[in-house]
Amino acid sequence: MTDIVIPPLPQGALDNFSEEVRPCIERLIAHTPERHDLSVHPQSKLAAVLVLLYEQAGELRVLLTTRSKALRTHAGQTALPGGRLDDVDKNLINTAYREAHEEVALPLESPHIHTIGVLEPFISLHRIVVTPVLAILTHPSVLNQLRASENPTLARSEALAEQGTENWPYDSELYNTSDSATYGNVIYRMHRLRTSASPVKGLTADILIKTAQIAFQQDTVYERYAPQQLQTFAEMSRFVVALNA
Structure with a gap:
């Protein structure tokens, strides 16, 4: 697997974004996460997800999919397209795009889709090391070609799952949390x-x-981490490696 290299954006790639949304994209492009040696983790434990951002009605949105309830893991969950590194993948960027193509028929070659960066990896509850790949969609018409459900994350302006039902059984209106x-x-x-x-x-x-x-240069209005929770990838990585030893 080769190292991840982010290609430069074509000239004018951000021209279709509004003055309100463009600074958010620029901050993500400028973000430089700390590099980590992922070779300390087995290749079978490496994965990537695609965070595909686009603008609609003046708002920054993200492509999500709702997983089939027949799947063995994460059944019925709303998630980013992605999956584990495969032997055919040159790097984790390829993994993210291949999985998005397989899951939602996102074109593998499109002049309207551009990689803008990656985030520091996350470690899932199943000890999978997941690298988020950031990308922008400059022409939303591409979404019309997809075969899976698009699920933007705007809250009150969207038709949300009914409160008290299986998809939102919580008393709070938009956000819920628990520590375990x-x-x-x-x-x-x-x-x-x-x-x-x-x-x-x-x-x-x-x-x-x-x-x-x-993107928005803002912290959360709620407490992001539980007391004594490991907060960085470096901390989590050392812990998982020691646990697997």
Whole structure:
């Protein structure tokens, strides 16, 4: 697997974004995450997800999919397209795009889709090391070609899942959280965000929260981490490597 290299954006790639949204994209482009040696983790534990951002009606949106309830893992969950590194992938960027193509028929070659960066990896509850790949869609007509449900994360302006139902059984209107012990009794704060389908939660919520913090240059209005929760990838990586030893 070769190292990740982000190609420069074509000239004028941001021209279709509004004056309100363009600075958010520029902040994500300027973001330089710390580099980590992922070779300390087995290749079978490496994965990537695609955070595909686009503008609609003056708002920055993200492409999400609702997983089939027949799947063995994360059944029925709303998630970012993505999956594990495959032998055919040159790097984790290829993984993210290949998985998005397989899951939602996102074109592998499109003049309207551009990679703008990556985030620091996250480690899932199943100890999968997940690298979020950031990309922009400069022409939303591409979405019309997709075969999976698009689920933007705008809240009150969207037709949300009915409160008190299976998809949002919580008393709070838009946001819910709980703390629990995971592998090795590490404390983890589960964030849940209300959508028009099943909640965005867990790793997907963590990635979207981090993306929004960078894009909008704002911190969360709620406590992001549980007391004593490991907060950085470096801390989590050392812990998981020791746990697997």
